[in-house]
Amino acid sequence: MWFNEFREEYYHLLVVAIDKRFRGTGAFRELITPFLQQSDAKGIPIILETHNQSILGIYQHFGFGICQEFAADNIDFKQYCMIRNPDMSNVKENQNEKEG
Numbered sequence: 001m002w003f004n005e006f007r008e009e010y011y012h013l014l015v016v017a018i019d020k021r022f023r024g025t026g027a028f029r030e031l032i033t034p035f036l037q038q039s040d041a042k043g044i045p046i047i048l049e050t051h052n053q054s055i056l057g058i059y060q061h062f063g064f065g066i067c068q069e070f071a072a073d074n075i076d077f078k079q080y081c082m083i084r085n086p087d088m089s090n091v092k093e094n095q096n097e098k099e100g
Contacts, residue, residue, distance in 0.1 A: 003047050003081070010083075011039055013048040032062060039086050046084045056080060063087065 003012065013035070018027050039046050048064065050056070056066070059082055068081040 006045075006047070009044050011035070011044055011046045013046055028058065036062060036084070039084070040088065043086045043088060045086060048082050049079055050082070051077060051079050053078070053080070056082075059084075 003010070016028070016031065018031070035046070038044075046064070048059070050059070062084065064082040064084040066080050067083050070079045070081070071077065
């Protein structure tokens with residue numbers, strides 16, 4: 001697996017699904033924000049894979065970047081491997097507020 005190259009601790013986001021009725025309502029943001037906050041607070045990156053090119057922009061909006069792509073030779077299939085490194089600036093700001 002591509003993520004075996006990481007020697008550090010990481011969270012692996014396996015499945016996120018939003019019912020079509022709730023798309024565009026902020027449901028994804030509500031679902032993923034606590035996970036992102038925990039990642040930031042603990043300084044642990046998040047990795048994921050998707051084959052759905054149409055949702056890459058959503059993940060990129062939340063700070064994920066493509067780090068590898070795999071394509072099948074004999075079928076029309078591409079897998080995108082993504083990572084989001086923790087945003088430590090929010091953690092430091094919150095610690096400074098608590099200390100001050």
